[in-house]
Amino acid sequence: MQGTVDGFSYGAVTPVVAYLMACLGGALGLRCTSRSLLVPRSRRPAWLALGAAAIGSGIWTMHFVAMMGFTIEEASVHYDKPITYASLALAIVMVGVGIFIVGYRGASGTALFTGGTITGLGVASMHYLGMAGVRFDGHFTYNTLTVAASVVIGVVAATAALWAAGHVRGALWSVGASLVMGLAVSGMHYMGMAALGVQLHGTHHAAAGGGPEASVLVPMLIGPLAFLILAGVVVVYDPLTVMGRPARTTDEDKPGVPAATVAPRPDRRTALHQGRRPVRRPEYHGSRTPQNR
Numbered sequence: 001m002q003g004t005v006d007g008f009s010y011g012a013v014t015p016v017v018a019y020l021m022a023c024l025g026g027a028l029g030l031r032c033t034s035r036s037l038l039v040p041r042s043r044r045p046a047w048l049a050l051g052a053a054a055i056g057s058g059i060w061t062m063h064f065v066a067m068m069g070f071t072i073e074e075a076s077v078h079y080d081k082p083i084t085y086a087s088l089a090l091a092i093v094m095v096g097v098g099i100f101i102v103g104y105r106g107a108s109g110t111a112l113f114t115g116g117t118i119t120g121l122g123v124a125s126m127h128y129l130g131m132a133g134v135r136f137d138g139h140f141t142y143n144t145l146t147v148a149a150s151v152v153i154g155v156v157a158a159t160a161a162l163w164a165a166g167h168v169r170g171a172l173w174s175v176g177a178s179l180v181m182g183l184a185v186s187g188m189h190y191m192g193m194a195a196l197g198v199q200l201h202g203t204h205h206a207a208a209g210g211g212p213e214a215s216v217l218v219p220m221l222i223g224p225l226a227f228l229i230l231a232g233v234v235v236v237y238d239p240l241t242v243m244g245r246p247a248r249t250t251d252e253d254k255p256g257v258p259a260a261t262v263a264p265r266p267d268r269r270t271a272l273h274q275g276r277r278p279v280r281r282p283e284y285h286g287s288r289t290p291q292n293r
Contacts, residue, residue, distance in 0.1 A: 003138060003198030004073035007066075007190070014069035015186070018062045021228075023182030025058010026161060028231045029099075030174055030181070033165035036103045048103045051165075052096030054231045057224040059095075059123055059185050060088045063130050064221060066189055072198055075136040083133030084220060087126045094122025098158065099165075107166020116159025123154040123185060127192050138200035146195030150188050157184030 008015065032051030036044045064084075071077065098119030105111030127150070131140065161184075164177035 001074070001138075001200040003075060003200045005196065005198055006069075006071045006073065007193050008069050009071045010069045014066050015190075018066040018189070019182050019186045021065055022058055022062035022185040023178050024228055024232070025055050025061065026181035026185070027174060027178035028228065028235055029055030029058065029095075030161060030165045030168075030177055031235050032231070033099055033103060033162070034168070034174070037107075037166060044103060045100075048099050049096065050231060050234065052099045053092050054228065055099070055119075055161075056088065056092030056095045056122075056126075057227050060091050060126060060130075061221055061224045061228070062182075062185060063087075063127055063189055066186075066193075067130070067134075070193075072136055072138075072200075074200055075138060075198075078135040079220075080133040080135055081220070084130060087130040087133065088224065090129055091122055091126035094125060095119050095158075098122065098162065102162045102166060107163050112159060112163055112166070116162050117155050119162065120155030120158035121151070123158060123188060124151045124192070127154075127189060131192075131196075136198075136200075138198055141197035141199055143195040143197070146191060150191035150195065153184060153188040153191055157181060157188065160184070 029051040032047050032054060036047035036051065039047065098115040098117075101111055101115035101118070105115075107115075128147075134140070157180075161177065161181040164174070164181075168174055168177055
């Protein structure tokens with residue numbers, strides 16, 4: 001029996017909130033990735049890991065906020081918690097692999113293509129593993145071409161986002177990039193949902209109030225939402241992350257940092273100007289040996 005699917009049971013509320021979650025995760029992740037390219041290598045892994053977790057949490061939260069509006073008219077919908085959380089872990093790991101490739105190899109050429117492909121496949125894998133955790137009296141069917149289109153959207157969106165992380169500087173440009181990324185991630189989700197068909201195993205009808213279990217989804221969303229808030233605090237209280245400017249470093253931290261960010265040593269004239277007594281050089285008097293004063 002063919003089931004009747006409604007992906008917008010709350011109207012425009014769930015798509016809009018889901019889009020905002022994707023934008024939030026994308027904005028935080030892109031800023032952290034940009035910051036990682038401007039700091040010494042010793043501090044780069046922490047920023048890349050934070051960026052991967054932010055993007056992964058953002059797209060996972062976006063997916064399940066959107067799923068709160070998903071209903072099957074003839075059946076009640078439930079969620080398998082282990083598979084649902086596994087989809088979050090998968091998203092963070094695969095996005096992390098792609099981000100680390102770009103963070104250490106650069107946001108261009110083969111590194112960008114490889115990192116964008118892995119990250120995009122991570123987004124798509126999270127979506128379809130999350131859908132595998134949906135439980136009802138039946139099973140899903142998928143249109144192969146539409147699924148392929150959703151995967152392509154995910155890969156293109158991820159590649160564009162990683163390119164922006166490596167080349168875009170400034171808060172306003174980053175906000176624009178995150179808005180585009182949120183649109184692409186949401187588009188990937190709803191393209192995947194458009195590929196969906198429902199086959200019911202019987203003729204059972206959902207009881208009153210059936211549909212998505214908001215009481216199950218909301219508690220699961222609290223953790224990722226709290227993490228996104230904490231990541232936002234880290235970004236807000238690090239002005240260099242927001243502005244996309246390199247940090248001043250010591251000589252030991254020069255690897256991976258533009259040479260212009262290392263402060264030059266003051267010369268003799270600078271020392272005099274600053275009121276410091278310069279070191280006097282040895283004086284020579286004809287054939288006499290140098291006298292150090």
